[in-house]
Amino acid sequence: xxxxxxxxxxxxxxxxxxxGRWVEQFGEAEVFDKDAPAGEAEARAKSQVNVVVxxxxxxxxxxxxxLAPVAYRERLRALGPTNTPHHGKQALGGHAIEVIAxxxxxxxxxxxxxxIKRK
Amino acid sequence: MYQxxxxxxxxxxxxxxxxxxxxxxxxxxxxxxxxFKPLRLMNGLYLxxxxxxxxxxxxxxxxxxxxxRRLAHIARTYDKGYGHFTxxxxxxxxxxxxxDAADILQSLAEVDLHAIQTSGNCIRNTTADPHAGATAxxxxxxxxxxxxxxxxxxxxxxxxxxxxxxxxxxxxxxxDRTAAKTHDIGLALRRGRDGALGFEVMVGGGLGRTxxxxxxxxxxxxVGNLLSYLEAILRVYNRHGRRDNIYKARIKILVAQxxxxxxxxxxxxxxxxIDQARADxxxxxxxxxxxxxxPPAFDVLPAVSSVFEAAKAVDPALARFARQNTHPHKxxxxxxxxxxxxxxxxxxxxxxxxxxxxxxDLAERFGFGEIRVTHEQNLVLPHIRLDDLPxxxxxxxxxxxxxxxxxxxxxxxxxxxxxxxxxxxxxAIPIAQDIARxxxxxxxxxxVGELKIKISGCINACGHHHVGHIGILGVDKKGEEFYQLTxxxxxxxxxEVGKILGPALPAGRVAEAVDQLVEVYLRERKDGERFLxxxxxxxxxxxxxxxxxxxx
Numbered sequence: 001x002x003x004x005x006x007x008x009x010x011x012x013x014x015x016x017x018x019x020g021r022w023v024e025q026f027g028e029a030e031v032f033d034k035d036a037p038a039g040e041a042e043a044r045a046k047s048q049v050n051v052v053v054x055x056x057x058x059x060x061x062x063x064x065x066x067l068a069p070v071a072y073r074e075r076l077r078a079l080g081p082t083n084t085p086h087h088g089k090q091a092l093g094g095h096a097i098e099v100i101a102x103x104x105x106x107x108x109x110x111x112x113x114x115x116i117k118r119k
Numbered sequence: 120m121y122q123x124x125x126x127x128x129x130x131x132x133x134x135x136x137x138x139x140x141x142x143x144x145x146x147x148x149x150x151x152x153x154x155f156k157p158l159r160l161m162n163g164l165y166l167x168x169x170x171x172x173x174x175x176x177x178x179x180x181x182x183x184x185x186x187x188r189r190l191a192h193i194a195r196t197y198d199k200g201y202g203h204f205t206x207x208x209x210x211x212x213x214x215x216x217x218x219d220a221a222d223i224l225q226s227l228a229e230v231d232l233h234a235i236q237t238s239g240n241c242i243r244n245t246t247a248d249p250h251a252g253a254t255a256x257x258x259x260x261x262x263x264x265x266x267x268x269x270x271x272x273x274x275x276x277x278x279x280x281x282x283x284x285x286x287x288x289x290x291x292x293x294x295d296r297t298a299a300k301t302h303d304i305g306l307a308l309r310r311g312r313d314g315a316l317g318f319e320v321m322v323g324g325g326l327g328r329t330x331x332x333x334x335x336x337x338x339x340x341x342v343g344n345l346l347s348y349l350e351a352i353l354r355v356y357n358r359h360g361r362r363d364n365i366y367k368a369r370i371k372i373l374v375a376q377x378x379x380x381x382x383x384x385x386x387x388x389x390x391x392x393i394d395q396a397r398a399d400x401x402x403x404x405x406x407x408x409x410x411x412x413x414p415p416a417f418d419v420l421p422a423v424s425s426v427f428e429a430a431k432a433v434d435p436a437l438a439r440f441a442r443q444n445t446h447p448h449k450x451x452x453x454x455x456x457x458x459x460x461x462x463x464x465x466x467x468x469x470x471x472x473x474x475x476x477x478x479x480d481l482a483e484r485f486g487f488g489e490i491r492v493t494h495e496q497n498l499v500l501p502h503i504r505l506d507d508l509p510x511x512x513x514x515x516x517x518x519x520x521x522x523x524x525x526x527x528x529x530x531x532x533x534x535x536x537x538x539x540x541x542x543x544x545x546x547a548i549p550i551a552q553d554i555a556r557x558x559x560x561x562x563x564x565x566x567v568g569e570l571k572i573k574i575s576g577c578i579n580a581c582g583h584h585h586v587g588h589i590g591i592l593g594v595d596k597k598g599e600e601f602y603q604l605t606x607x608x609x610x611x612x613x614x615e616v617g618k619i620l621g622p623a624l625p626a627g628r629v630a631e632a633v634d635q636l637v638e639v640y641l642r643e644r645k646d647g648e649r650f651l652x653x654x655x656x657x658x659x660x661x662x663x664x665x666x667x668x669x670x671x
Binding site: 007009010011012013014049050053054070071072073076077080081082083084087088 | 170199537539
């Protein structure tokens with residue numbers, strides 16, 4: 001499974017793709033099961049050069065009774081810094097945040113799709 | 120301190136308006152991110168994990184009270200109410216919005232601050248001894264020369280596109296509080312046998328993935344020739360430094376490849392070609408700059424303060440604070456006071472807006488309005504009367520700024536790490552917090568004595584891990600945070616790169632391992648030895664054994 005993420009240009013906020021719009025919470029992100037629609041969304045996102053910076057796909061996996069980004073770095077982006085639990089998205093609380101905060105099991109470094117460009 | 124003139128102020132205003140226009144063009148889609156990124160970086164604006172980060176330059180770590188208050192105001196208005204002091208004596212705001220960036224730069228410019236030369240392949244903010252102008256150890260005031268370099272290097276057309284970034288540090292004391300030997304150029308002011316002032320010029324130091332200790336290419340450069348000699352070094356580097364590989368582009372690689380002797384020879388040859396009368400600073404201009412650093416109006420006081428002695432006798436916390444966080448001042452009746460930003464459990468180097476305002480108030484009431492930032496992520500009030508120490512201590516204590524731990528095990532350098540930084544592989548802050556909590560008892564920390572722990576969340580080494588007595592480097596092992604420990608590093612006058620202790624440890628084991636290393640030290644130490652001295656005498660083995668063998 002995959003989700004599409006970026007930083008919003010105007011304020012740097014971490015955002016996720018949700019059926020053509022950008023949302024601030026991972027819990028509201030669109031989850032792609034197949035490569036083709038994920039790739040199409042990525043292409044659309046990359047064309048929104050005045051809205052977001054550096055859109056990319058991340059791996060997502062089941063965690064507890066929900067979903068979480070696979071890579072630790074991406075979980076931090078979806079939550080906020082661990083030294084200040086009252087800063088960032090984690091401050092909002094709620095089920096989706098709890099799922100990410102307690103997600104274990106890590107697949108691979110970065111968790112970013114297409115980071116290594118294959119020729 | 121140096122005061123901007125009308126030209127400086129007009130320049131900063133223009134620069135801010137230029138950036139405002141660039142941001143507007145970016146938001147309107149007139150320029151791409153690729154075109155905009157170098158422009159925002161030239162104004163200290165990075166995009167990190169959660170938001171933009173603005174790195175504000177604090178020239179040679181020197182602030183006045185209105186400047187620190189303005190930083191507090193920005194923290195409160197545009198960030199989340201705090202700022203992070205860095206190992207380059209700068210201040211980073213971690214929650215900045217692009218739409219606010221130009222307003223922030225304008226606000227900074229109003230108090231003669233900016234974010235120029237905090238990024239990019241230029242000569243970065245030159246750092247100097249935070250005790251400058253206050254310590255009796257110094258042979259001259261290094262701030263004078265740091266200001267000379269600041270003026271010379273700001274937007275220097277020849278050195279704006281170097282192969283890689285370039286960092287200079289200046290110390291004027293035998294005890295090095297600037298980590299000069301880890302800089303591209305380290306300058307140590309010394310008096311020659313004839314009494315003349317000169318610089319020992321060290322080049323090619325640096326940390327990152329290939330750490331080197333700077334090597335001396337000139338023992339005694341007459342101070343008046345500083346700028347022409349720097350120009351010669353930078354020309355040799357600009358000409359021969361590699362531009363094909365970012366990891367081999369720093370001057371340290373060139374110096375290592377050529378050898379310090381050959382590099383020095385090329386610098387001397389280049390220097391001989393330079394018209395020194397053109398390149399060096401005229402005496403009258405030097406005198407003008409020096410005038411800005413004339414000593415404040417110190418009172419004539421007795422060497423011993425009866426007020427302070429009496430307070431110390433009845434307040435063990437004040438006595439401990441005086442032992443750990445104060446240093447002798449060159450003027451009788453004064454002390455240099457360290458303000459610790461390392462309360463165990465807090466984020467190293469972070470200061471809240473309220474804390475910044477309090478330090479600014481104390482500086483104004485008791486310390487001629489001066490504040491310094493150290494590369495070890497603490498603050499300094501350089502000129503405090505001994506008579507005022509009880510009041511200053513009480514005020515700092517009430518604000519959580521009086522932890523008596525300077526240079527002790529809980530005074531840990533930590534970069535922002537993976538909690539904030541887009542480059543990091545692992546977190547640094549929680550590791551520092553774990554260790555500091557373990558040694559939170561001030562009596563325990565004082566018994567352990569000087570022990571410098573430095574933590575970086577990636578190989579770029581912003582946390583100076585290579586030169587920590589105990590260095591800790593975060594690495595990513597298949598998506599999990601691990602930490603590589605090194606021992607025996609030093610960033611001081613006895614600079615050395617630490618040696619790897621053994622295989623990397625998982626996050627949960629690091630604080631325990633530090634505890635085990637400290638146990639070995641306490642067991643093995645002889646009279647007066649610091650942790651580093653014991654390591655140098657006893658070697659790596661007993662420490663390695665404690666961490667790796669005892670684990671089974």
